[in-house]
Amino acid sequence: MAAPILKGVRELMRLVDLALVPRRHRHKKKWAATEPKFPASQLALQNFDMTYSVQFGDLWPSIRVSLLSEQKYGALVNNFAASDHVSAKLEQLNAKDFVNEAISHWDPEAESDHSVAPSTACSPNLRCFTFARGDVSRFPPARLGSLGVLDYYLMDAASLLPVLALGLHPGDTVLDLCAAPGGKTLALLQTLCCRNLAANDLSTSRTGRLRKVLQSYVPQGIRERNQIRVTSWDGRKWGELEGDTYDRVLVDVPCTTDRHSLHEEENNIFQRSRKKERQMLPMLQLQLLAAGLLATKPGGHVVYSTCSLSHLQNEYVVQGTIELLANQYSIKVQVEDLSHFRKLFMDTFCFFQSCQVGELVLPNLIANFGPMYFCKMRRLT
Amino acid sequence: MQNNQVLGLHHHIPLTWVRLAKLTPHLGEQKRTTASLLRKLTTASNGGGFEELPLVGPKKCVQQLQCQANLVYCLPEKQGTSVDGEPRRLEKVVCSLLDMGFSDAHINELLSIQPGPSPQQLLDLISEFILLGVNPEPVYVALKQSPQLLNLPVVQVKKRSSYLRKLGLGEGKLKRVLHSCPEIFTMRQRDVDEVVQVLKEKCLFTVQQVTEILHRCPNVLREDPSELEYKFQYGYFRMGIKHVDVVRTEFFKYSLTKIKQRHVYLERLGRYQTPDKKGQTQIANPLLKDILRISEAEFLAKTACSSAEEFVVFKKLLALEEEELESSMSEEEEEEEDEDEEEDEDEDKDEEQL
Numbered sequence: 246m247a248a249p250i251l252k253g254v255r256e257l258m259r260l261v262d263l264a265l266v267p268r269r270h271r272h273k274k275k276w277a278a279t280e281p282k283f284p285a286s287q288l289a290l291q292n293f294d295m296t297y298s299v300q301f302g303d304l305w306p307s308i309r310v311s312l313l314s315e316q317k318y319g320a321l322v323n324n325f326a327a328s329d330h331v332s333a334k335l336e337q338l339n340a341k342d343f344v345n346e347a348i349s350h351w352d353p354e355a356e357s358d359h360s361v362a363p364s365t366a367c368s369p370n371l372r373c374f375t376f377a378r379g380d381v382s383r384f385p386p387a388r389l390g391s392l393g394v395l396d397y398y399l400m401d402a403a404s405l406l407p408v409l410a411l412g413l414h415p416g417d418t419v420l421d422l423c424a425a426p427g428g429k430t431l432a433l434l435q436t437l438c439c440r441n442l443a444a445n446d447l448s449t450s451r452t453g454r455l456r457k458v459l460q461s462y463v464p465q466g467i468r469e470r471n472q473i474r475v476t477s478w479d480g481r482k483w484g485e486l487e488g489d490t491y492d493r494v495l496v497d498v499p500c501t502t503d504r505h506s507l508h509e510e511e512n513n514i515f516q517r518s519r520k521k522e523r524q525m526l527p528m529l530q531l532q533l534l535a536a537g538l539l540a541t542k543p544g545g546h547v548v549y550s551t552c553s554l555s556h557l558q559n560e561y562v563v564q565g566t567i568e569l570l571a572n573q574y575s576i577k578v579q580v581e582d583l584s585h586f587r588k589l590f591m592d593t594f595c596f597f598q599s600c601q602v603g604e605l606v607l608p609n610l611i612a613n614f615g616p617m618y619f620c621k622m623r624r625l626t
Numbered sequence: 627m628q629n630n631q632v633l634g635l636h637h638h639i640p641l642t643w644v645r646l647a648k649l650t651p652h653l654g655e656q657k658r659t660t661a662s663l664l665r666k667l668t669t670a671s672n673g674g675g676f677e678e679l680p681l682v683g684p685k686k687c688v689q690q691l692q693c694q695a696n697l698v699y700c701l702p703e704k705q706g707t708s709v710d711g712e713p714r715r716l717e718k719v720v721c722s723l724l725d726m727g728f729s730d731a732h733i734n735e736l737l738s739i740q741p742g743p744s745p746q747q748l749l750d751l752i753s754e755f756i757l758l759g760v761n762p763e764p765v766y767v768a769l770k771q772s773p774q775l776l777n778l779p780v781v782q783v784k785k786r787s788s789y790l791r792k793l794g795l796g797e798g799k800l801k802r803v804l805h806s807c808p809e810i811f812t813m814r815q816r817d818v819d820e821v822v823q824v825l826k827e828k829c830l831f832t833v834q835q836v837t838e839i840l841h842r843c844p845n846v847l848r849e850d851p852s853e854l855e856y857k858f859q860y861g862y863f864r865m866g867i868k869h870v871d872v873v874r875t876e877f878f879k880y881s882l883t884k885i886k887q888r889h890v891y892l893e894r895l896g897r898y899q900t901p902d903k904k905g906q907t908q909i910a911n912p913l914l915k916d917i918l919r920i921s922e923a924e925f926l927a928k929t930a931c932s933s934a935e936e937f938v939v940f941k942k943l944l945a946l947e948e949e950e951l952e953s954s955m956s957e958e959e960e961e962e963e964d965e966d967e968e969e970d971e972d973e974d975k976d977e978e979q980l
Contacts, residue, residue, distance in 0.1 A: 294896060307936060310894040314943045379935065381942045610936040610943070 285513035289506040292515060297554055304597075304607065308554070311608035312504050312616075318384055319343070319402025319614075321428075322372040323462050324435050326390040331397060332372065338382065340374040343402065344409065347589040366586060368413040368436045375402050375593060378611045395461050400428040403594060403606040403617035407495060407550035410586055410621050413438035417492040422480045422537050425451030427458035429497055429550075434463060434473070443491075445476045445483075452477045481532045484539030492545045496537035498530040500551040500558050503616050504608070527557050527565075534566040538578055541624045546581075549603070550619040559618040560601045567622070581621040719745040723752065727762040736766065739773050750780045754787050759798035764805060772808035786811050793822065794837035807844035817847075824851045829858040835873050843878040857882050865889055866901035867914065875914040886948075887941050888917050892930060 293312075298305045320340065322331050332342070348367065374397075376382045387395040408429050413419065413436045424430045425446035433439060446452045452475055459468060459475075478486070480496075501523065506513055514523050534549050541547050549566075551558050563580070570576040580602050587596050587604050595612055597605040603620025716737075723733045736748060743751065755765045769775055790800060790810070803810050810818065825836045825846070839846060846854055861867045861877050872878070877885075892898035892912065899907040916929045926932055 298896075306895040306897065307932060309896050310891065310932075310936070310940065313894040314940065315946065379939050381939060381946065610939040613939075 284510055285516045286507050286510060288517070289501075289503075289513065289515040293503065293507075293554075300554070300556060301597075307610070308608055308616075311610050311613050312507055314610065314613065315381075316401060316504060316608070317375065317381075317613040318399045319405065320374045320384050320387075320397040320399055321405065321432060321435065322374070322397050323387075323390075323395060324370060324372075324437065325463050325467055326392055326394050326396045331390075332374075335374040335384075335397070338376075338384070339380070340376050340382075340384070342372050343375050343590070343593040344371050344373055344405070347593070350592075351589055366412055367409045367589075368411055368433075368438065370437050371405060371409060371432060371435055373402055373405050378593075392464050394464055398428065398431055398458075398462060401552075401614055401617070403614040404428055404552075405432055406590065406594070406604075406606065406617060407497065407548045407619040408432040408436070410583060410619055411493050411495060411546060411548045412621075413493055416440045418490065419443070420483070420487075420491040420494045420537070420540055421445065422483060422494065422496045422533060422540075423447075423498055424475075425455045427455040429495060430455060431458055431462055433495065434459075439473075441472045441474070443474045443476070443487075445478055445480055447477065447479055449477045481529075481536050483536040487540050489540070489542050491541050494537045494541050494545065494547045495550070496534050496547060497550045498533050498558075498562075500526065500530065500553040501555065503553050503555075505552075527562055530558060530562045531566050531569065534562060535569055538566065538570055538576065538622070538624055539574070543624055543626055545624055547578075547622045547624065548619055549622070550617065552616055553618065554605070554607075554616045559605065559620075560603060563602050563620045563622070575626070577625040579623050579625055581623055583619075583621055716745050719749045722749055726752070726756055728752075728766065729762075732762070732766045736769060739769075739776060742773070742776050747780060748776065751776060751778065751783055754780070754783045755800075755804070758787055758790065758796050758800050760801050760804060761798070764801045768804040768808055771805075775808055775811055778811060783811060786815075789815070789818070793840065794834065795840060799837070799841045802842070803840060803844040803847075807847050810844065810847055813847065820851045821847055821849070821854065824855050828855045829862075829869075831869055831873070835869060838873050839878060842873075842876050846878050853882070854878070857885070860885065864900060865898075866905065866907075871914065875918070877914070877918070880918050885918065887944060888925060888930075890944060891932075891937065891940055892917065895930060895932065897930065 290313075293309070294305075297308065301308060320335055322335075322342075335342075344367070374384075384397075384399055387397045387399065390396050411433075413433070415438045417438050418441045419433055419439045421430045421433060421442065421444045423446055424444035425448060427444075430442070430444045433442060444452075444455060446455060456475055459473065463473075501514055506515055513519075514526075530551070534547075537547050537549075549563055553559065567578045567580070570578055583604050590596075593612060594614055595607045595609040597607050600618075603618060606615035606617040608615045720733055720737075723736075724730070728736075736752075737745060742748065752765060752769075755768075756762070760768075790796065795803065800810075822836060822840075825831045825839060826833070831839065849857075857878065858872065860882065861872055862869075867875075867877065889898060893900075897909070898911050898917075899909055901907050901911075912929045917925065920928070922937070923934070926934055926937055930937070
């Protein structure tokens with residue numbers, strides 16, 4: 246039988262593949278007709294080695310090893326479940342609510358030129374537990390509570406920062422322009438501040454996932470009360486569709502999803518067939534941010550976020566959009582300084598110190614969250 | 627007490643033997659001859675100058691000189707029943723051992739190891755080691771450390787010795803092996819063969835390379851042969867280390883865990899690349915000695931350029947990954963077995979239809 250020999254060859258191939266692709270996504274030789282010569286995840290890594298070694302210099306190796314290793318999760322407490330014992334349960338596991346930690350450690354004396362207390366600067370009612378720095382424990386899967394919804398939502402804790410930074414106030418009308426798969430949308434709802442929430446994503450399959458998340462976490466009665474609207478339209482059109490409408494807008498754009506692209510083969514944007522699409526991303530991102538700003542009421546706030554390290558997808562897009570709005574629409578947009586906000590969360594996350602605009606959470610083995618870039622803007626006119 | 631026992635022994639040995647012993651060139655490193663020792667002591671017992679006594683604790687020796695109890699009768703029954711012949715045989719053994727270069731202290735210790743062989747057996751055993759080119763001091767250390775060696779049948783030791791000579795482990799190469807892996811004599815022939823076979827036939831090392839490996843990394847004898855093979859494959863395929871370098875850098879000395887931890891860490895940092903088919907890399911890989919042979923602190927500072935904190939977390943994460951890999955591998959093997967069975971069934975069906 247050829248089986249023992251095949252097994253031996255497979256063994257060797259496993260050895261060679263070991264570092265590059267995690268087991269479940271490794272190419273299954275016996276089912277595929279041809280072997281991919283260069284998996285997309287490897288192309289992604291090559292791309293990152295080229296661009297980020299320049300962009301980050303000496304910081305790149307420690308970011309790289311973190312991206313290639315297992316990421317860390319946070320448990321976002323579901324305020325719509327019977328939540329008291331959930332916090333206790335998570336604390337028993339030795340996890341801590343990093344939002345609460347950050348806010349309680351804020352020292353009003355130290356920040357002389359910042360008149361706003363963190364409680365108003367950060368969106369309220371968000372509780373998210375993480376394990377301590379260096380602790381690699383994992384959260385058990387969420388469980389259904391008495392109200393028929395899950396008790397917490399596991400997500401990259403850094404994904405909560407854009408929502409915290411948006412600084413919702415009770416009664417706000419909120420737009421989540423690129424909402425799928427729904428983690429940040431759920432977080433927006435958890436603030437209990439949304440009078441109306443509009444959640445949109447271009448892809449219908451992804452909005453399907455978004456709906457499932459909402460069903461699993463938000464009881465039906467509350468879903469109806471909150472007037473949550475889920476749509477699958479082109480986000481770039483929002484300026485025309487609902488101009489000057491929203492108090493708070495979150496624009497969490499499609500990006501190269503850096504961490505994801507290093508591990509998942511399926512639909513990887515670094516596939517050779519998607520090269521054009523990838524190169525057009527900054528343009529798409531700019532258009533989406535512009536639409537988000539146009540959909541904001543004058544005086545309202547927008548947070549732009551990505552999960553990429555690339556400054557072409559981050560600062561470049563923010564600066565380009567502000568310029569575009571000024572030149573083409575005569576709309577004035579001001580970037581809001583988040584350095585105070587960053588300091589609040591310094592104990593939990595590793596931040597890049599040299600962003601021109603906005604903030605960037607860097608993956609680090611000790612706090613393996615991110616990448617997450619976010620920038621807060623205010624539409625002045 | 628030991629010195630006194632020795633003195634007791636020598637008291638029974640005619641001075642002629644000792645003089646002969648003195649004349650015989652020693653193989654080992656001996657600081658003072660037993661002869662001069664004896665002379666000084668007999669002088670002392672005759673009322674000579676105590677100052678000449680080179681021993682530690684001269685007073686004790688002088689006192690004990692009085693009780694010249696026949697050491698022969700003090701030694702345990704392993705000596706056998708015949709009392710009269712014993713002292714002679716024992717003397718001969720002691721003399722031979724002296725000839726070989728063992729110090730009296732060592733001889734005494736070796737003879738009193740319990741449970742132990744007869745003096746003749748002891749001599750035969752030791753002779754084998756000496757003939758394999760191991761010096762007295764290392765032999766003593768090895769036997770002291772692993773007294774189970776003393777109870778091996780001499781025939782087995784002779785057989786193993788000739789096998790080891792065939793492998794190229796004579797002429798003193800055996801010293802290190804004997805010290806760190808005395809099992810090389812107690813192991814079953816089959817088990818030694820398996821290790822040698824893995825190295826020669828699976829890993830494709832040359833005969834000289836196999837000898838070198840056994841000599842420098844005797845721990846391979848203790849490893850499971852398939853794990854040893856895996857370790858080699860990891861080095862050869864995954865890290866791109868050639869046979870020559872596997873031997874030269876004593877690669878087998880390090881545990882697979884340590885190798886994987888340091889290698890994968892460097893790889894993920896972007897500081898190590900597996901060479902392509904042509905053996906080329908885009909970056910200059912660090913030298914193996916800077917990966918494996920140095921302390922963790924130096925490794926982090928010099929090779930990885932990373933912090934201890936990060937490495938600690940990395941090791942934990944890697945351990946978790948390995949666990950998952952193993953459990954999912956066994957799952958997949960089960961799947962494959964089921965599928966193979968299904969295929970067999972289909973084949974049978976096709977044949978029936980024909």
